[in-house]
Amino acid sequence: MFETIAIQTDDRGVATLTLDRAEKHNAMSAQMIAELTQAAVQLGADETVRAVILTGAGRSFCAGGDLRWMQDQMAADAATRFVEAKKLAMMLKALNELPKPLIGRVQGQAFGGGVGMASVCDVAIGVDTAKFGLTETKLGLIPATIGPYVLARLGEAMARRVFMSARIFKADEAVTLGLLAKAVPADELDAAVEAEVAPYLSVAPGAVAEAKRFTRWLGQPITEEIIDQTIQGLVDRWEGAEAQEGIGAFFDKRKPAWLR
Template structure:
């Protein structure tokens, strides 16, 4: 299977590296990337030769969130089209979250919005010192809706509320405190830190690992269909709001939205 927005390699040990490969767009999530991520998740899930998956990005950014052209398209779409696109995004996140393999995030750069959601579906994420993060949707009049169940499951409500609504940008050290990153390391140590997370799984029974992961999700902050459906409805409602229309328009017009401090 060939991809235009992703790269998938598998080494002799069964370690797959899945790379978001739109570096010129800071690996922003386009409609095509969302579709390809869903496809590759199914491919990886069904491949018994793959033992562990490392998720990373090409270039300076891990993932800058939703592609703004894609979001502008949603503003122009009708209700059913918006709902279908929100569902595709939710299905992609769910497919990665349910992977019956360990998913290790190699966070080599910044992540915003949907990129935080991509980090949150990883079983463990290691990032670099100096990287910046943020749930920046509210600056555009939007909300972190479809990623919300996974972000809350990762951070817990109390921690998530520190950054979920304010769009405040935070660093790698705070990402560790929030539970979003397991560790932050200097860039030269990133690959060794990721390998330290990968290697133990190669001594484990793959079926037991898959069953243990499923059990952890069942016993933990379970993300059921109701939560997913609610997140889809909330995203569509936000796309239909006057605030979102103003926020997206202001971004493309390179001006402050009407609610922002103009001082």
């Protein structure tokens, strides 16, 4: 049914949603975005599912946007870019609003959109060797569509430490920032994730869904208007000279003009 992701559900009702493009470091393609959106709807409607674990195959959790997807956006007109970015935004929204507990099992590095994927989890546990970065500004872009979820997770003060600089940070700092709840050795990751999952098997699933909805209502609102503003911000950057230079330099394997 799916080609870029996999879903396995055990007899307890714990579903594992795996980003399954290990050879591409689980970078998000248009197909993966569509499949993740479909998976969120499917898992949300399945009354037998009590909790969902989000993880990646291979060495990386998620390397952000797929290079081909980025090239396609640069070649498209503004209207098409908006439509495609909206698909990414709505996928993140669907995962963020999944009426089940979503536990991130971050088994490797996460950059750009990968940080956004960790941010939409209710709690994320990572390996202590993982590295992270909001790397969009290196390309003349901004972490726009993932921005509301990153800010909701980190808070403004912590987000400002990593949101603009594109610097790479380690798992221990990810814990300090609030992106990860805990960083553990690789051989302890599954046990740490299980410790987060287990309590949900002894509580009322409807109450869990309503409590999650309530936290979103009480917390920082992520409205359709905010989502559209973030998309427009990204489209505007794609239109600009810095994105043309940054992305062009990346694909040409040269230094961008602003590098000092």
